[in-house]
Amino acid sequence: NVLIKSVGALFRVAHQCSRLAPPIFLGLSHIHTSARLNAEPLKKKKRLDPAILRMREERRKRRIEKGIRQLKKHAKKHKPIEEMEVAPKLQKEIGLRHRTLPVLDHETCQLREAMQRAWTVYCKRMHENEASMMERVVAAQQKALDMLQEESPELYQAAVQVTMLCQLTRL
Structure with missing residues (x-):
């Protein structure tokens, strides 16, 4: 007032x-x-029955204890990893299943090294071809945008405006 x-x-x-x-x-x-x-008269606090307060507190405690029990119960379980467990039959046959690697002669080692070098050169050429192709595409796109800007600045502004047709999300 x-x-x-x-x-x-x-x-x-x-x-x-x-x-x-x-x-x-x-x-x-x-x-x-x-x-x-800004002051207003304080509202009267409602008096609650102590039994109701005690009952609420007990319910809250029981809920918390139940949550703790559930956490303990599920914390002990581990997912089995079948790949890590070796069957007993295979453990008995481990001596029979052991293979010794053959000794490679000098010619075989040189052949493998030559094949590795050839593969590396091939991968490098593929990477360079992809990079040069991307550079050509970007240059052609820039040339087209420059020509569009000379023709019509309004169309150029519409072309370079960022549109979010598909939302990019990081996994």
Whole structure:
């Protein structure tokens, strides 16, 4: 009630001043109130029955204890890894299944090295071809955009504007 009267008085004074001085805007952002104007009478706290409070507290404790039990129960379980477990039959036959690697002669080693070098050269050429193709595509695109800009700046602006046709998400 006091707040309404003081705001009304403030607007009356502002209205009278506006006749004398140039008009100014007095919005709500220019009004500052003190803590005393904002004070309201406190609401009465409802008294609850102590038995109800105790029951609520017990329910909360039981819920927390149940959650802890569930966490403990599921924490012990491990997913089995079948690849790590060796069958007993295979463990008995491990001596029979052991293979010795053959000793490679000098010619075979040289042949493998030559094949490895040839594969490396092939992969390098493929990478260079892909990179040069990408450079040619980008250069052609830039040339087309330059020609479009000379023809029509409006179309050029529309062409270079970023559109989000498909949302990119990082996995």
